[in-house]
Amino acid sequence: MISKVYTILVDRFGEDALLYFDDTLNPYIQVNPEQIQMLCIFMRYNPALKFSFFFSLCGVDYPEKNQITMVYHLFSMKQKKMCVLKTSVSRKNPELESIESVWKAAGWFERELYDLLGVNFTNHSNMKRLLLPDDWVGHPLRKDYEEPSFYHDMETSRNRIS
């Protein structure tokens, strides 16, 4: 299924940029982070693939591997197939090409990722926080996030008795 997609992708991008894993529930393709935008454009517009629908984009923090993994779920209405792409960026200075220009819907997902994990998407039209207030410090879904004890003079825990 997805292996067919993989062969088409390998024909275009070469063997070393892409890795195919099918030991998980959803087989996924590991992608080079520099190529993500090109790959997405190709997957969306190639007549054999036509992944026209963008499901979701989420991020996973791996402090032990020192990287943040982005997971893209794409769906092709033509083939009735889902495809999972993964790409990893470093945890220190996470930066990735935005795919907002390919699927408009990805824009808010990317803002959410910036909000919660601190991944910076280049060429994004409006790269600022989506859910949390603009003056929030830190990125709370990072595993090493520590909650400050006050936010705007509001206590953040119930343990302390003032």
Place this chain on the structure above:
Amino acid sequence: MKGNIIITDNNCFVSTMDDVINWMRKSSIWYLLFGTACCAIELMQTGGPRTDIDRIGSVFRSTPRQADLMIVAGTVTYKMAERIVLLYHQMAEPKYVLSMGSCANCGGLFQNSYSVLKGVDKVIPVDVYVPGCPPRPEALMEGILKIQKIMMKEKFLKNHGERKNDIKSLYYSG
């Protein structure tokens, strides 16, 4: 109506001014429609036919300036907490606050969350807490009856419209 009341013949009664004012107030508790999460569904249900909240004269208002009671129904995030304080200050005195559900009481289910305020009493004074996740409509009704009881004890004429048993005064006096 409880309190000092003498019923005379000729269809009239004699009572104290305070009691009459309190009775009028408690029979028309207009609450601020403030559903912040899933508890709001139960708040709507309280307005439904089974626990008809309207029968005690409680109807929702969508502006704080017409409301006597604020029912905080649901999770309060830090972002929302600032708006709650603003709305609370926009309400006319005397005002009451009812905190509905574990989330508004203490953070509840989201106790360890980074973005949820651990209890709305961290930012505004609360008169009645209704526990539950979510509280049943009967429980909310009970809470409003409690508010009515608090209202009946007020002495507005003596205190020039200020609440005597205001929790705020307890907070700030000592």
